[in-house]
Amino acid sequence: MSPLERYLIVAALLFGIGLAGALTRRNAILVLAGIELMLTAANLNFIAFWRYGGHPADSGTGIVFVLFSIAVAAAETAVGLALIVTIYRHRHSTKLDEFDELKG
Amino acid sequence: MDAAFLIAAGLTLAAAVAAMSLRNLIHCALCLVVTFFGVAALFLLLGAEFVSFAQVMVYVGAIAILIVFATLLTRSAGVTGEPLAFQPWLVGLGIAGLVVGAIVTSVAGSGLLPTESSRIVAAAPSTRELGEQLMSTYVLPLEVVGLLLTAALIGAAVLGLREPKPSTPPPKP
Numbered sequence: 001m002s003p004l005e006r007y008l009i010v011a012a013l014l015f016g017i018g019l020a021g022a023l024t025r026r027n028a029i030l031v032l033a034g035i036e037l038m039l040t041a042a043n044l045n046f047i048a049f050w051r052y053g054g055h056p057a058d059s060g061t062g063i064v065f066v067l068f069s070i071a072v073a074a075a076e077t078a079v080g081l082a083l084i085v086t087i088y089r090h091r092h093s094t095k096l097d098e099f100d101e102l103k104g
Numbered sequence: 105m106d107a108a109f110l111i112a113a114g115l116t117l118a119a120a121v122a123a124m125s126l127r128n129l130i131h132c133a134l135c136l137v138v139t140f141f142g143v144a145a146l147f148l149l150l151g152a153e154f155v156s157f158a159q160v161m162v163y164v165g166a167i168a169i170l171i172v173f174a175t176l177l178t179r180s181a182g183v184t185g186e187p188l189a190f191q192p193w194l195v196g197l198g199i200a201g202l203v204v205g206a207i208v209t210s211v212a213g214s215g216l217l218p219t220e221s222s223r224i225v226a227a228a229p230s231t232r233e234l235g236e237q238l239m240s241t242y243v244l245p246l247e248v249v250g251l252l253l254t255a256a257l258i259g260a261a262v263l264g265l266r267e268p269k270p271s272t273p274p275p276k277p
Contacts, residue, residue, distance in 0.1 A: 021124030023196030
């Protein structure tokens, strides 16, 4: 198994764990954590392809892409957690299956 | 297979499973920290030092701490007796397993990926070169990300503002 395939398979497993958590857990905070795991797996793929992809001309592209991806992930987490805290103030719960109506 | 890769990958995956399956949310957040450290170690093994340290700064230093804060603010820490997952949880697990199976079979079965012998090792740019690239080639995306972060900061602050209490009810006659 080539080094690239090893990293791709680890990233796929990490993505799957995050997806399983995001699909099954009831707590909204853990669903957000699962989404973070999936984003991290994507970053791992970016770096693995940058290292082993064989494009020596653009030496920094993969790294810069991951830096921007990390910034977007940070923004997403900040807004998502603010939303969860705001919903908690109204409904006194973070269980996703209790948020079943549009009226506040 | 070198030992460093096996240790980092095993630690990352085991901590990720624990983070998604434990009952106490604080333990989940701590396992998430271990996962992010493991991924940073994998980045180091791949030769991307700057990304590795950025990963530790942003994910461990900011995102995990934010998750701990949200856990405490919503009083969801501690052990609850309620079910952790939605009732047909096997469906979600099955979907995730299908996705992983599809990706792994296509990765292992495709002949398109560059192999060890044909790979051309890219020279890792130093932090100085990376900064110069960010300020020249990628200056427009950099500004857009700065705008996005500002918008997210303002949005999160506005969302987190406590709403003013409704004005005092009219006195009863």
